[in-house]
Each structure stands twice: as C-alpha cells, then as structure tokens.
Amino acid sequence: xxxxxLKNNLLLxxxxxxxxxxxxxxxxxxxxxxxxxxxxxxxxxxxxxNESWTxxxxxxxxxxxxxxxxxxxxxxxxxxxxxxxxxxxxxxxxILGISSGAGLGVSIFVMGLSxxxxxxxxxxxxxxxxxxxxSFLGSFMVLLLLLAAIYRxxxxxxxxxxGIMIGSIINxxxxxxxxxxxxxQLKTFVMWTMxxxxxxxxxxxxxxxxxxxLALLASFIISKQLNLYLLGEDYAKSMxxxxxxxxxxxxxxxxxxxxxxxxxxxxxxxxxxxxxxxxRMISKTSNHLxxxxxxxxxxxxxxxxxxxxxxVPNSDSILPINAITSFIGIPIxxxxxxxxxxxxxxx
Amino acid sequence: MNNVVxxxxxxxxxxxxxxxxxxxxxxxxxxxxxxxGRNGEGKSTLIKTLCKLIKPQFGKATINNxxxxxxxxxxxxxxxxxxxxxxxxxxxxSVKEFVAYGRYPFTNWIGTLTEHDQQLINNAIDFCGIGHLxxxxxxxxxxxxxxxxxxxxxxxxxxxxxxxDEPTAHLDLVNNIEVFKxxxxxxxxxxxxxxxxxxxxxxxxxxxxxxxxxxKGFFMEEKPxxxxxxxxINTLFENDGVQYNSLTNTFIFDK
Numbered sequence: 001x002x003x004x005x006l007k008n009n010l011l012l013x014x015x016x017x018x019x020x021x022x023x024x025x026x027x028x029x030x031x032x033x034x035x036x037x038x039x040x041x042x043x044x045x046x047x048x049x050n051e052s053w054t055x056x057x058x059x060x061x062x063x064x065x066x067x068x069x070x071x072x073x074x075x076x077x078x079x080x081x082x083x084x085x086x087x088x089x090x091x092x093x094x095i096l097g098i099s100s101g102a103g104l105g106v107s108i109f110v111m112g113l114s115x116x117x118x119x120x121x122x123x124x125x126x127x128x129x130x131x132x133x134x135s136f137l138g139s140f141m142v143l144l145l146l147l148a149a150i151y152r153x154x155x156x157x158x159x160x161x162x163g164i165m166i167g168s169i170i171n172x173x174x175x176x177x178x179x180x181x182x183x184x185q186l187k188t189f190v191m192w193t194m195x196x197x198x199x200x201x202x203x204x205x206x207x208x209x210x211x212x213x214l215a216l217l218a219s220f221i222i223s224k225q226l227n228l229y230l231l232g233e234d235y236a237k238s239m240x241x242x243x244x245x246x247x248x249x250x251x252x253x254x255x256x257x258x259x260x261x262x263x264x265x266x267x268x269x270x271x272x273x274x275x276x277x278x279x280r281m282i283s284k285t286s287n288h289l290x291x292x293x294x295x296x297x298x299x300x301x302x303x304x305x306x307x308x309x310x311x312v313p314n315s316d317s318i319l320p321i322n323a324i325t326s327f328i329g330i331p332i333x334x335x336x337x338x339x340x341x342x343x344x345x346x347x
Numbered sequence: 348m349n350n351v352v353x354x355x356x357x358x359x360x361x362x363x364x365x366x367x368x369x370x371x372x373x374x375x376x377x378x379x380x381x382x383x384g385r386n387g388e389g390k391s392t393l394i395k396t397l398c399k400l401i402k403p404q405f406g407k408a409t410i411n412n413x414x415x416x417x418x419x420x421x422x423x424x425x426x427x428x429x430x431x432x433x434x435x436x437x438x439x440x441s442v443k444e445f446v447a448y449g450r451y452p453f454t455n456w457i458g459t460l461t462e463h464d465q466q467l468i469n470n471a472i473d474f475c476g477i478g479h480l481x482x483x484x485x486x487x488x489x490x491x492x493x494x495x496x497x498x499x500x501x502x503x504x505x506x507x508x509x510x511x512d513e514p515t516a517h518l519d520l521v522n523n524i525e526v527f528k529x530x531x532x533x534x535x536x537x538x539x540x541x542x543x544x545x546x547x548x549x550x551x552x553x554x555x556x557x558x559x560x561x562x563k564g565f566f567m568e569e570k571p572x573x574x575x576x577x578x579x580i581n582t583l584f585e586n587d588g589v590q591y592n593s594l595t596n597t598f599i600f601d602k
Contacts, residue, residue, distance in 0.1 A: 232436075239451050242419075
C-alpha cells in the first residue's frame with residue numbers, strides 16, 4: 001500500500017511536469033513562428049519590440065492554452081464522478097444531457113431567435129455573449145430537471161435513464177430547428193458542436209477560473225464520500241453517508257463544471273470518458289483522493305496535447321478540437337483494452 | 348458498559364403493505380440473536396428496517412434509549428455495523444484497504460487513519476484469520492473469503508452492535524461454521540450485540556442466546572431451549588414432510 005502511494009505521488013509530480021512542458025509547447029507552436037526565448041520573455045511580462053508577437057501570445061495563445069487546462073481538468077473530474085455515481089464505465093460528463101441542454105440553448109440563440117423575428121443587431125451585448133448565456137441557460141434547465149428527478153425518484157439509475165431521455169428529446173427539438181434554419185446559421189451551430197478552445201478571452205477566463213477551481217476543490221473534498229459510494233448505496237448509507245444529499249452534490253458539481261466549460265468552449269467529447277479509465281489504470285487504486293488529482297492532471301495533459309496537434313503547421317487553420325480528442329482518446333482506450341484484455345470496471 | 352436494544356410494537360413491510368406487526372424484543376450486550384423463518388416471512392425486512400434501509404410502518408426501536416429511526420446516518424454508523432446480502436463490486440482495492448473502510452465513520456474528511464485506527468484494522472484482520480489475504484485484491488477473493496473480509500470490516504468499525512443479513516448464505520459447511528464461531532466469540536469475549544438472519548436452524552439453535560422466529564405472519568422471541576421444548580420449529584414446516592429431531596439436532600424427512 002505504501003509503495004502504491006509513493007508511486008502515485010511520483011506519477012502526479014511527473015504529470016505536473018509534463019503539463020508545464022506541454023503548456024509552454026502549446027504557447028510556442030502556432031501559425032506564426034515566434035522564437036522560444038521571446039515567448040518566455042513575453043510570458044514574464046517584459047516588453048519586447050515586436051508588438052504583434054506580444055498580442056499573439058497574450059491574447060490568442062495564452063487564453064487558448066489556459067482553456068485547454070481548465071476544460072481538461074473540469075471534464076475529466078466530471079466524467080470520473082459520473083462513472084462512480086452510475087457505476088458505469090461508459091458514463092461521462094454529458095451522460096445526463098447537460099451538453100444537449102447547452103446545445104438547445106445555443107440552437108435557440110443561433111437558429112431560433114430569427115424565426116421569431118428577433119434581430120441581434122439591436123442587442124450588441126447579446127451578439128457577443130449570446131452563445132455563452134444561452135448555452136449556460138440550457139445546461140441550467142437540464143440541471144433543474146435532474147435535481148427535481150433526484151428529489152422525486154428514489155433510484156439513481158432511473159435518473160440516468162431520464163437524463164438520456166431528456167437528451168434525446170432535446171436533440172429532436174434541435175433537429176427541427178436545424179431543418180428550418182439557413183446555411184449560415186446551420187454552419188455556426190455545427191461549428192459550436194465541434195468545440196473550440198480559441199473563442200474564449202482572457203477576461204472570460206478570469207471570470208470562470210475561480211468558479212471552476214471552487215468546483216474542482218468541492219469534488220476533491222467529497223473524495224471520501226465517493227469512495228464510500230463504491231461499496232454500493234446500502235453499504236454507503238450504513239456507514240454514515242447521506243445518499244440523497246451526496247447524489248445531489250455530485251450532480252450539482254458535475255453540471256456546474258460541465259455547464260461552464262460547454263458554455264465557453266462547446267461540447268468537448270471523449271476526454272471525460274477516457275481520462276478516468278487511464279487514471280484508474282495507471283494508479284491501480286479506486287481511491288478518489290488519488291483518482292481526482294490524477295484525472296485533473298491527465299485531462300490537462302491530454303487536452304493540451306490535443307490543442308497542440310490541432311494547430312495545422314504553417315497555416316492559419318485550427319482543426320476542430322473534438323476531432324483531435326477522438327483521434328487521441330480512441331487509440332488510448334483501445335490500447336488499454338488490448339493490454340488488459342478488459343476495461344477496468346468502475347469502483 | 349451494557350448496551351440495550353429495545354424494539355416495541357414495531358410493524359414492518361414494504362410500501363404500505365404491512366408484513367408483520369407487533370414485534371417486541373430486547374437484546375443486551377453479549378447476546379447473539381438469530382432470526383429464523385421461511386423465505387418471505389420478514390427476516391430480511393426486519394433487518395433492513397433495523398438498518399434504516401426501509402422505513403418502519405409503526406412502532407419504535409431504541410438503543411440505550413436513543414431513538415434508532417430518528418438517528419442520523421453518521422450516528423448510526425458509529426453504533427451499528429452491518430453485513431448485507433448485496434454483492435460488493437469494488438475493484439483495485441486491497442483487502443486491508445477494504446477492512447479500513449470500517450474506520451470511515453470515525454476518520455476526518457480526508458480519511459486519515461490514526462495509529463488507533465491502524466491497530467483496530469490489524470486486530471480485525473488477525474481476529475478473522477485473513478492476514479494471508481491482506482494484500483490481495485478484494486475482487487479476486489472467493490465468496491467465503493469476501494464474507495470474512497466484510498465481517499472483519501464490521502469488526503474494525505468497532506461498533507457495539509453488528510447486524511448481518513444471511514451472512515453464511517453462499518458459504519460451504521466449513522466456512523459456515525467458522526463464521527458462526529467467530530460471531531459467537533464476539534458476543535462472549537467482546538460483549539457485542541449480534542443480530543443475524545439465517546436458514547441454518549441447527550446452528551442457530553446451538554449457538555444463539557435468543558431466537559427471533561417469523562412464522563405465518565407472527566413474530567416471537569424465544570430462548571433456543573424453549574423453541575425445542577414447545578416444538579415450535581416443526582410449526583415452521585407444517586405439511587412439508589420435514590421434522591426437526593431435537594435429540595439429534597437434525598432435520599429428518601417423513602417417508
């Protein structure tokens with residue numbers, strides 16, 4: 001047991017190191033070539049003569065890399081919590097329909113408002129922040145439905161099925177909106193569903209950073225409860241866990257983390273499902289006190305890596321982040337399955 | 348310290364369907380209580396009610412005059428540890444870590460084990476004779492081993508009361524007797540209160556201090572001796588071609 005703890009602490013330290021390296025690499029690589037020494041100088045807040053370089057690093061690459069860190073951490077922890085809550089290895093941050101809710105909000109904003117003759121040109125604030133606001137409202141609506149369901153229904157698996165049903169019906173509504181929308185609107189919406197780390201600004205990051213840190217801290221604080229929950233509801237209750245309260249807290253934290261991330265970066269797939277499995281596999285423990293920091297760091301590493309890959313060399317284009325997370329995530333999970341001949345069960 | 352569990356006029360059942368009413372019983376420290384009765388008569392329902400997994404329909408239960416049903420989950424976990432019939436599917440957890448779960452109701456928010464906790468865990472492992480399994484993964488154990496480890500977890504929890512729902516249901520004869528002996532020692536040497544349900548009536552009658560019997564919708568509390576003297580056992584199996592022979596302490600089939 002002691003050896004495992006020591007090994008895991010070393011692993012965590014290594015992951016912090018690789019995350020730092022990937023972060024710097026992410027700032028260094030891009031369509032415009034900037035010498036590494038200049039990147040460091042700019043990061044240190046010193047003045048350099050090339051104004052455009054400073055602008056590229058601080059206003060474009062820095063928020064993008066920071067967004068990768070925040071999304072990676074938030075989605076991975078959400079996925080871990082959902083897998084523990086539902087004892088299901090395929091559960092992820094979006095299993096409860098949070099992303100569908102966000103999608104509905106965004107589709108109403110992008111495609112629905114014009115149907116009702118509401119023009120955005122008269123609301124400059126809405127034009128800038130509309131997607132974020134509507135996405136968040138959509139997630140929040142799904143969250144309220146889920147909380148009501150947990151309050152009314154005794155069985156958490158029923159809540160899971162309800163979450164999936166909510167997701168399906170919302171997707172039906174979205175498809176109707178898509179059917180009646182024009183090409184430009186449709187493209188805007190489809191682009192949103194592909195996820196993007198580059199739309200977020202430094203100011204926005206400063207707003208969501210404390211919120212996400214708070215939620216991540218909360219998920220770490222309930223580690224002991226998550227561990228107890230692995231024994232099954234009845235045993236957990238008999239050992240002092242208030243089940244209903246615990247389930248509410250887990251859903252709240254997950255919806256909060258996922259809702260915020262999705263509002264700013266769109267639904268980013270795969271990270272939340274894959275990372276907890278990698279965390280369990282390399283740490284060889286079911287203890288959430290280790291799994292949560294491990295998932296956070298692995299999520300950060302993988303999303304930074306995805307972001308680095310998404311930048312096409314010598315061109316202005318950035319590939320959709322969702323395509324990259326799938327390209328990275330799926331081989332990893334296949335490798336895990338082949339190596340272990342099975343996927344480690346949750347718990 | 349003497350602990351007293353008192354159940355008075357308890358009515359149990361699922362939803363609004365009463366199963367058994369007027370349950371009255373008391374237990375003192377150092378007593379082993381076995382619940383017997385046929386399937387569906389209320390053994391598990393009573394255990395689940397006492398473990399607060401389902402609500403009582405009427406009546407009350409107290410532990411040292413504290414209301415059991417009004418108690419918080421946390422207070423409950425410090426007084427009563429339980430072994431249920433539900434399977435525990437936990438992976439990547441060593442036997443020692445599993446036994447350490449018993450200390451969860453007592454540790455701080457991060458689950459730090461003090462020296463006292465460590466000692467209780469090690470004692471529990473020794474007491475149940477599972478030292479050789481300590482570093483094995485819980486999920487790799489056989490049913491019998493898992494059950495012993497789970498009982499070790501309740502011993503590490505170090506509560507005055509242990510409640511077990513059919514603790515020997517999936518065990519072979521040797522494991523079965525070992526578990527019963529272990530539980531008996533806990534009552535005689537450590538003055539714990541142990542309540543368990545079982546279908547092993549012969550073992551129950553030999554080892555229990557009290558028998559709680561469910562029969563045809565009625566509950567009764569008896570000494571094992573008087574169960575035999577009154578011939579109550581045979582009322583459990585009326586018309587089923589089975590007789591209990593109290594001299595040989597075995598069941599015999601009518602030809």
